Amino acid sequence: MRKIAITIPEDQAKAIEAIRRRKRLPRSRIIQHAIARYLAEERLIAAVREYEEGYRRVPEDVAEAEVLGTAASEVLPEEKWE
DSSP: OOOOOOOOOHHHHHHHHHHHHHHTOOHHHHHHHHHHHHHHHHHHHHHHHHHHHHHHHSOOOHHHHHHHHHHHHHHSOOOOOO
16 A cells, blocks of 8 residues: 545545544544545546547447347347336
8 A cells, every 4th residue: 555645625634534433443544445436436537438439439320220120139038118
């Protein structure tokens, strides 16, 4: 592990303290969890962007989409929406 010093706004510091007391966790653990969630979200955003760019470069043609839709409807169970 590596130690770093950070400066955060007072409202964030108070929120971290409240979470820390409620969950009985060290501040570091709360901040580590927040950073991990942020990094996971950034990876997801990058993956979605890459996926979208791939479809822009090589779009699906209509015939291919119809075949895939038919195949999916044959193997996936029908869902009842209420």
